[in-house]
Amino acid sequence: MWQLIRIELFKIFKKPRTYIAFGAIAAIVFLIQFAFYSDGDEYMAFLLKSVNETFTLEGKLLNGYFICYIILQTLLLHVPLLIALVSGDMIAGEANMGTLRLLASKPVSRTGLILSKFIAATVYTLALLTFMAILSLFGSMLIFGVSDLIVFKTEMFVVLESDDVFWRYIAAYGFAALSMITVSSLAFFLSVFAENSIGPIIGAMSIVLICTILISMDIPFFTEMKPFLFVNHMLNWKGFFDRPVDYAEVLKSALVLIFHIILFVSLTIFVFKRKDILS
Amino acid sequence: MMRSILIIGLMLFLQPVSAQDETALVENLKAKLAKVNDYKATGKMKIDVSFINAPASNINVFYKRPNKFRLKKANGISILPKGGVSININSLFVNDNYKAVSAGEKAVNGVSTKAVMLIPMEENSEVVLMTLYIDEKNLLLLKTSITTRESGSYEMDMSYGKFSNWGLPDKVVFSFNTKDYKLPKGLTLEYEKGGKKKEAKIQNKKGSVEISYSNYIINKGVDEKEFASDKL
Amino acid sequence: MNILHVENLTKHFKEIKAVDDLSFSVKKGEVYGFLGQNGAGKSTTIRMLLTLIKPASGSIHVFGKDLRDNRKTILKNVGAIIEKPDLYKYLTAFENLKLMAQLSGCRCSKQELMNQLERVGLSERADSKVKTFSQGMKQRLGIACALIHDPELIILDEPANGLDPHGIADMRNLILHLSKNEGKTILISSHLLSEIELIADSMLIIDKGKKVAEGSVSVLLNPSDTLVEIETTNDALTKTEIGNSKWAEYLQHGDRILLKMHRQSIPELNKHLVYAGIDVTNIQAKHSLENYFLSLTTGNQHVATYQD
Numbered sequence: 020m021w022q023l024i025r026i027e028l029f030k031i032f033k034k035p036r037t038y039i040a041f042g043a044i045a046a047i048v049f050l051i052q053f054a055f056y057s058d059g060d061e062y063m064a065f066l067l068k069s070v071n072e073t074f075t076l077e078g079k080l081l082n083g084y085f086i087c088y089i090i091l092q093t094l095l096l097h098v099p100l101l102i103a104l105v106s107g108d109m110i111a112g113e114a115n116m117g118t119l120r121l122l123a124s125k126p127v128s129r130t131g132l133i134l135s136k137f138i139a140a141t142v143y144t145l146a147l148l149t150f151m152a153i154l155s156l157f158g159s160m161l162i163f164g165v166s167d168l169i170v171f172k173t174e175m176f177v178v179l180e181s182d183d184v185f186w187r188y189i190a191a192y193g194f195a196a197l198s199m200i201t202v203s204s205l206a207f208f209l210s211v212f213a214e215n216s217i218g219p220i221i222g223a224m225s226i227v228l229i230c231t232i233l234i235s236m237d238i239p240f241f242t243e244m245k246p247f248l249f250v251n252h253m254l255n256w257k258g259f260f261d262r263p264v265d266y267a268e269v270l271k272s273a274l275v276l277i278f279h280i281i282l283f284v285s286l287t288i289f290v291f292k293r294k295d296i297l298s
Numbered sequence: 299m300m301r302s303i304l305i306i307g308l309m310l311f312l313q314p315v316s317a318q319d320e321t322a323l324v325e326n327l328k329a330k331l332a333k334v335n336d337y338k339a340t341g342k343m344k345i346d347v348s349f350i351n352a353p354a355s356n357i358n359v360f361y362k363r364p365n366k367f368r369l370k371k372a373n374g375i376s377i378l379p380k381g382g383v384s385i386n387i388n389s390l391f392v393n394d395n396y397k398a399v400s401a402g403e404k405a406v407n408g409v410s411t412k413a414v415m416l417i418p419m420e421e422n423s424e425v426v427l428m429t430l431y432i433d434e435k436n437l438l439l440l441k442t443s444i445t446t447r448e449s450g451s452y453e454m455d456m457s458y459g460k461f462s463n464w465g466l467p468d469k470v471v472f473s474f475n476t477k478d479y480k481l482p483k484g485l486t487l488e489y490e491k492g493g494k495k496k497e498a499k500i501q502n503k504k505g506s507v508e509i510s511y512s513n514y515i516i517n518k519g520v521d522e523k524e525f526a527s528d529k530l
Numbered sequence: 531m532n533i534l535h536v537e538n539l540t541k542h543f544k545e546i547k548a549v550d551d552l553s554f555s556v557k558k559g560e561v562y563g564f565l566g567q568n569g570a571g572k573s574t575t576i577r578m579l580l581t582l583i584k585p586a587s588g589s590i591h592v593f594g595k596d597l598r599d600n601r602k603t604i605l606k607n608v609g610a611i612i613e614k615p616d617l618y619k620y621l622t623a624f625e626n627l628k629l630m631a632q633l634s635g636c637r638c639s640k641q642e643l644m645n646q647l648e649r650v651g652l653s654e655r656a657d658s659k660v661k662t663f664s665q666g667m668k669q670r671l672g673i674a675c676a677l678i679h680d681p682e683l684i685i686l687d688e689p690a691n692g693l694d695p696h697g698i699a700d701m702r703n704l705i706l707h708l709s710k711n712e713g714k715t716i717l718i719s720s721h722l723l724s725e726i727e728l729i730a731d732s733m734l735i736i737d738k739g740k741k742v743a744e745g746s747v748s749v750l751l752n753p754s755d756t757l758v759e760i761e762t763t764n765d766a767l768t769k770t771e772i773g774n775s776k777w778a779e780y781l782q783h784g785d786r787i788l789l790k791m792h793r794q795s796i797p798e799l800n801k802h803l804v805y806a807g808i809d810v811t812n813i814q815a816k817h818s819l820e821n822y823f824l825s826l827t828t829g830n831q832h833v834a835t836y837q838d
Contacts, residue, residue: 078370295583
């Protein structure tokens with residue numbers, strides 16, 4: 020099994036498209052950091068519009084922790100596409116290239132093949148998240164310094180003292196990794212049905228996008244649906260920025276995501292074991 | 299009839315004396331507070347506002363006569379209600395141009411106080427009306443209600459301890475009205491808990507900031523740079 | 531000893547029977563030709579042998595073991611090229627070969643891998659990415675990948691596809707070498723009779739998923755054997771008489787009566803039928819069994835088995 024995983028990792032990191040994601044993340048992070056460096060006050064003023072009528076806020080609001088939060092909030096909407104780019108290609112891409120029939124005719128089990136591919140895709144996801152963490156957290160801390168973090172929610176904002184923030188980011192990145200692995204498993208699952216990676220990539224992204232739109236709309240019908248959408252639970256990395264942290268809810272979301280991962284991977288194995296490989 | 303005339307006469311005669319009492323009382327209080335030229339204080343600040351979730355934080359407070367006041371969180375972000383400069387009672391009396399009117403007596407936290415309304419004579423004064431509740435016996439300001447032109451109305455409740463001789467409180471509770479706070483869901487993208495929807499919390503329109511002072515360093519000088527504004 | 535034994539193999543894709551009750555055996559050390567037009571069911575059969583497709587029914591035994599229950603063990607000893615050898619274009623020849631070797635369970639050293647590349651004439655292009663390779667080079671690399679773990683059974687599906695005449699000749703020589711000098715068993719599928727003719731020991735002809743003919747190549751494609759078509763006034767009696775004869779084998783093709791016989795025996799057949807009271811309205815000699823193969827693409831067939 021380790022052999023298979025090594026082979027899959029070798030293939031992933033030899034493919035040029037893998038590095039698109041790293042480049043894209045670096046570009047987005049730098050752009051956001053640059054934008055805030057040059058003109059972050061206006062954005063801050065907008066967020067604090069109603070607050071500024073009653074309160075005066077002083078101190079380094081625009082600090083590394085805040086910038087990192089904004090980056091995470093933005094990136095975790097777009098990183099799923101970059102994840103799907105690789106995961107959606109894992110099986111469909113091989114079918115398209117004609118190499119799937121080579122793999123499936125080797126003395127390796129189909130289950131082992133799928134698991135090794137999924138684990139390799141997961142390693143890629145973790146590598147991407149780590150890269151993102153280094154740039155967005157450490158990079159922002161370096162450029163903007165650190166201070167208390169203000170987290171803006173819909174009906175309130177939370178102030179977190181600066182020495183109480185760093186561990187939250189580590190936990191949030193861990194949770195974000197789980198979220199991204201869920202997206203990866205979805206794209207991976209769709210990949211088993213296609214012979215071209217475009218389909219699974221777009222399919223996975225469409226599902227994530229539609230669900231994201233639904234959860235951002237304040238319509239009662241959609242509000243009822245939210246707890247059942249895994250995309251909603253993906254947002255609960257924000258739960259670590261609450262006072263106090265609702266560990267029960269965060270754990271619940273984590274379990275929902277883990278359930279989806281197991282479900283998608285199991286279904287992938289089930290379908291692949293029965294699939295006639297005609298490509 | 300004569301008795302009535304006598305009583306009315308006495309009241310009319312006594313009133314100017316009463317008015318003098320209010321003014322004198324306020325002047326005495328002012329004089330007591332004026333003994334403080336500057337101070338550095340340490341304390342803890344707690345914010346109780348429905349839409350702010352912030353921990354109690356350690357703060358440093360700086361004051362310099364006549365009205366330089368700064369409340370700072372060491373290495374942090376401080377959230378002060380607007381008009382927060384008035385949290386400092388020493389700055390209340392910057393302006394001499396006011397008329398003092400007695401508003402009777404009132405018990406504040408079980409202590410009998412004299413209520414004095416200060417009406418600013420200046421037309422463009424930011425403060426429209428100020429009511430002081432003074433513990434006459436100890437010459438301490440226990441409560442004040444302030445109505446301002448731009449920053450709304452607020453109240454301050456003071457309690458005193460070892461610095462009462464200086465007129466510096468151990469605890470100040472600053473109460474004020476708040477506006478609604480709301481950001482679009484599409485911007486905040488919050489996690490929805492689901493389940494039985496809790497009744498929408500009616501945003502409490504009132505908030506308070508409580509400052510507990512642990513120590514004052516009085517009249518030892520304060521650097522001007524302490525009053526410089528931090529970059530947002 | 532049969533290296534490969536297939537029995538009653540069937541596969542449908544929805545309503546289409548791609549492989550219909552197919553049975554055949556491949557002996558150890560022989561080159562077995564698998565002949566049929568495009569879409570006859572050759573690739574489907576080969577994919578079933580390599581567990582890429584699940585049969586609807588039937589059994590496959592390789593090295594005496596049931597493929598269903600001993601998949602990994604069997605496939606460790608099987609090398610294959612399925613249609614054109616698609617490899618990882620973004621990897622080099624060496625990387626592709628190493629990867630395939632590892633997947634096949636082969637712990638090959640770098641030298642062994644280089645030797646294999648040399649064997650197929652690609653040692654100088656070991657570090658070139660496959661996307662820069664011509665079709666012939668890809669085919670050679672495919673062969674290297676199929677043989678790197680020294681398999682006993684080699685399955686080649688249309689290996690000459692896309693090759694120029696020089697490449698085809700090289701392929702042929704390699705197959706003969708593997709079979710004659712290294713004792714490998716090779717199953718090779720093709721739609722080109724000419725290719726099978728030159729290298730196969732035995733062959734099977736498949737059409738519309740069904741076996742049409744099977745036997746040793748020398749017997750099936752004996753140039754001295756001629757295909758004769760007869761038309762008579764009494765087909766039933768004709769079939770009986772031919773069945774009783776010793777010098778003609780009866781093959782049916784739709785309504786036509788086809789016989790395989792020596793050309794010199796044609797007059798004798800004619801006489802025999804006339805004496806039996808059958809009026810012969812037409813008797814025609816075709817060139818060779820190649821025509822028979824070409825004519826096997828429509829209608830019902832009777833399976834004739836030719837044994838040495």
